[in-house]
């Protein structure tokens with residue numbers, strides 16, 4: 023068995039994540055342009071494209087934000103190139119201004135846009151329901167139930183997109199994107215990229231006033247035709263669960279089923295497992311195309327059903343349409359779901375919740391009650407220490423915030439307007455700090471309002487990727503309107519939180535292509551910020567003074583804290599052959615003030631014998647931040663044990679010098 | 693394969709939890725065993741708690757193991773084993789590393805006087821045993837170091853999993869999946885780590 027290579031045209035089947043299967047489906051569909059901005063749970067789509075784009079001749083941008091990504095993909099499809107764009111749920115909020123108009127104008131070549139919801143907000147700031155985007159924009163939307171179906175739907179979506187000249191939306195959820203399974207794939211007929219000719223194929227994609235009204239008319243007609251197109255319904259089906267197994271089913275009263283379940287997406291799988299346990303009969307409507315809704319199929323499905331439960335996550339989307347389809351013709355039908363409280367609009371579903379809901383409706387006996395088991399086992403982990411995510415060992419953010427806290431003295435005296443990135447963890451212990459933190463770029467808009475309304479000074483915190491994503495308009499606004507605020511820009515060279523992708527402020531562009539680095543100072547000056555301070559987050563003590571000064575001044579003051587993301591930095595550092603030089607705590611000298619632990623929480627530091635802190639040499643990267651907090655000088659670089667200097671070694675060149683200073687046999691390990 | 697075999701992999705961000713599930717997943721694929729896994733990526737990777745659900749068998753459909761139906765918890769860190777033990781069926785099996793990684797939050801509580809002492813491996817194992825679980829503690833870190841690479845501790849655990857009764861996938865298939873899943877230059881070390889993990893647990897099970 024050789025490992026599956028997504029680039030191999032004849033690769034047949036393999037265990038893979040849905041996000042990879044989606045990319046394979048794009049390649050099989052001959053997608054030539056891909057644009058995206060990272061965001062969980064879609065990031066592996068971007069990462070996979072980045073890995074293969076050079077080999078497969080796919081033109082790819084990691085865009086500045088989701089709106090630009092969508093416009094890039096649609097621009098390519100307008101002139102005649104198949105394109106794909108993926109984004110997380112909240113990304114569509116950024117992109118949707120464009121989406122609604124693109125629905126009017128349509129596209130020439132296939133264009134599929136994936137938007138991934140995150141019920142339970144595992145890694146998002148809200149658990150919004152993206153299905154309404156399909157309904158609201160009148161665009162067809164597909165909702166897969168497993169990785170195989172996600173793969174098939176992408177391929178289908180391209181055919182649909184080109185048949186009707188429309189963008190097709192694929193809506194997933196975290197449990198689909200991050201699910202791995204064996205996926206069967208097909209032969210790939212790969213073609214090399216060539217530019218399309220626009221001049222001879224020109225058409226107009228403008229929408230305003232009369233043109234917009236025409237576009238809307240055309241859109242209504244298109245979505246109507248899709249609703250009537252029976253080829254479109256292959257992902258919508260009726261099935262029978264006969265108490266033991268799943269069978270193909272059809273509409274109609276004659277099958278003897280009186281209990282029905284309507285569902286889609288991941289919930290479909292929970293339904294089937296619940297039924298296998300409850301061993302009851304049910305007629306199932308599995309909806310794969312959730313916009314336009316299959317109204318005729320729904321009516322056929324409802325024939326003869328007395329009790330129906332609608333099983334879906336988040337809002338009562340299917341339920342709303344089914345209830346309205348049932349109105350009048352099925353007056354005796356009892357519909358259960360969100361509105362009856364059998365299922366919650368909060369969080370995700372799972373087999374136990376669905377099993378209980380179905381049992382509550384049907385009176386079926388629950389053979390094994392998972393939720394009771396959970397209750398009885400609940401106490402087993404009582405008193406277990408929590409393990410929330412923390413800043414990594416060597417993370418520049420820890421140093422920046424330590425310095426900021428020291429510069430302020432009392433952290434309560436400012437309004438801290440935080441943004442979205444790894445630094446969002448500022449709100450967690452040990453800092454437990456942030457007055458607000460909403461969505462990408464909002465640190466600046468909120469700061470403007472706070473500056474207008476509150477007595478306190480405002481400090482906005484924003485990462486480099488977020489600065490370019492949605493921070494710039496807020497900054498321009500603050501400058502123009504003469505606001506007073508300190509803007510702390512955390513320039514760690516990458517979009518760290520999602521896995522260290524490039525962004526407009528980095529030298530690389532997608533796939534290692536050379537990009538043009540947008541200089542943050544240059545951008546600041548360009549929009550009229552002249553008060554710029556640059557600090558080194560690894561030099562905590564030295565950063566306090568300049569921060570204090572900047573905080574005292576007025577107008578928009580920018581403090582750029584520049585230090586590379588530790589994961590990103592040390593991955594390249596190690597690849598270059600250099601090894602990290604950890605710090606250690608002199609057990610004799612330590613007086614246990616615990617400054618290196620309290621309010622610091624580095625994953626490399628724990629308590630050893632006699633409760634003296636110890637540094638794990640395989641976690642510590644030698645950033646030296648903790649050494650600066652120790653009043654007794656007991657934290658030092660292990661370099662001193664090997665004849666080196668007591669300082670930070672974090673460039674390969676520095677390490678090289680250290681190596682020269684040590685004899686071969688004494689070489690610092692790890 | 694009839695029925696289901698459910699494994700929950702867990703550990704601390706950075707330990708290679710996802711790779712463990714990928715190796716077994718690939719091995720299942722090579723033997724035609726239906727397998728699905730549910731994982732979470734994102735914030736939880738920053739030294740936080742990480743877990744992956746994996747389910748094998750013809751009837752499995754949900755990527756999440758229903759509470760009380762998990763056969764094995766395979767843990768790279770014992771506190772994490774205990775954290776997810778509520779997924780286990782009564783009498784389920786825990787194969788865990790005995791090497792505790794103390795959460796920074798716990799260390800901070802201790803120095804602030806909010807907590808008496810660290811949770812240790814013995815606390816974890818006795819809590820598990822008293823709830824009727826079968827617990828095998830091994831030290832994958834030492835084994836991995838002996839194999840030649842401390843980072844191979846996840847592969848040691850995969851080897852241990854293969855020694856368990858009930859695992860539907862063959863040792864041979866997992867062996868090739870390890871070879872296919874690790875960087876070429878660490879292949880030899882990882883295969884050694886795999887064998888050593890297998891041997892370690894086999895010995896415990898008195899098979900050898």
Ligand SMILES: Cc1ncc(C[n+]2csc(CCOP(=O)(O)OP(=O)(O)O)c2C)c(N)n1
Pocket residue numbers: 059060061062088110112113116146147442443444445462484485486487488489512514516517518519520
């Ligand atoms: C609209 C939107 N898109 C994407 C995301 C996902 N996301 C969360 S944080 C982040 C990147 C933050 O990068 P940066 O500001 O540079 O901070 P860092 O993580 O590097 O500290 C992204 C892409 C999101 N939350 N919202």
